[in-house]
Amino acid sequence: MPQTLLTATNIAHKFDYELFSNINLELKEKESIAIVGRSGSGKSTLLHIFSTFIKPNKGEVTLLDKNIYSLSEEETEELRRYNLGIIFQAHYLFKGMSALDNIEIATLLSKEKIDNALLERLEIKELMQQKIGELSGGQQQRVSIARVLSKKPKVIFADEPTGNLDKETAKLVMDVLLEYIEKNRASLILVTHDVEMAELCNRSFKLERKVLKEML
Numbered sequence: 001m002p003q004t005l006l007t008a009t010n011i012a013h014k015f016d017y018e019l020f021s022n023i024n025l026e027l028k029e030k031e032s033i034a035i036v037g038r039s040g041s042g043k044s045t046l047l048h049i050f051s052t053f054i055k056p057n058k059g060e061v062t063l064l065d066k067n068i069y070s071l072s073e074e075e076t077e078e079l080r081r082y083n084l085g086i087i088f089q090a091h092y093l094f095k096g097m098s099a100l101d102n103i104e105i106a107t108l109l110s111k112e113k114i115d116n117a118l119l120e121r122l123e124i125k126e127l128m129q130q131k132i133g134e135l136s137g138g139q140q141q142r143v144s145i146a147r148v149l150s151k152k153p154k155v156i157f158a159d160e161p162t163g164n165l166d167k168e169t170a171k172l173v174m175d176v177l178l179e180y181i182e183k184n185r186a187s188l189i190l191v192t193h194d195v196e197m198a199e200l201c202n203r204s205f206k207l208e209r210k211v212l213k214e215m216l
């Protein structure tokens with residue numbers, strides 16, 4: 001039986017107004033899920049809820065069989081460090097440092113090795129000595145993806161990971177992500193505006209009128 005990596009039950013959240021309610025989702029190993037929806041519909045908020053960064057007004061999230069609201073701060077930190085791979089809209093690379101140093105920080109923290117084949121696959125191996133500030137937006141995006149995958153996470157949350165990329169490079173990044181989850185029995189939740197990228201995932205959902213609906 002494939003292991004369930006994430007379960008979200010009856011999630012509701014509001015800021016100034018109610019964003020969504022009664023959201024239920026189950027994510028198994030080797031599974032990829034896409035979430036699409038209009039700007040402002042709450043996709044990033046939902047990803048922050050699934051990945052422990054926002055506590056919703058209502059509902060529960062279970063990651064790797066742990067109810068995340070019963071964890072201590074240290075346990076939450078550990079879960080993020082070893083098991084979650086977070087690729088958010090703003091990528092937090094250290095600008096003054098080289099691409100390699102940025103990736104090394106993540107691998108040292110998670111006690112993993114840098115995967116040179118991955119760097120080659122993402123076409124960033126030659127850029128490793130360059131400072132982040134000298135790289136293009138799309139190159140930085142691929143460095144941040146390499147940094148996340150080098151940690152060997154179990155659940156990857158990606159918010160528009162192909163947003164800055166041309167079609168060909170976007171497809172390359174998607175292929176790398178999908179190969180990664182297959183090989184490592186991991187899983188992916190992808191937020192995207194790009195229907196073609198969503199179609200590459202196993203299942204697609206639309207966040208619309210406060211509900212998350214599967215697109216069949």
Ligand SMILES: Nc1ncnc2c1ncn2[C@@H]1O[C@H](COP(=O)(O)OP(=O)(O)OP(=O)(O)O)[C@@H](O)[C@H]1O
Nearest residue numbers: 015016019037038039040041042043044045046089
């Ligand atoms: N920390 C916050 N405090 C108050 N309101 C917030 C906060 N974060 C998000 N919002 C509001 O919640 C709504 C949904 O935001 P969110 O970023 O989740 O949308 P999104 O679907 O990811 O949009 P986009 O496609 O533009 O990235 C927006 O109206 C936003 O202003």
Ligand SMILES: [Mg+2]
Nearest residue numbers: 043044089159
């Ligand atoms: Mg967003």
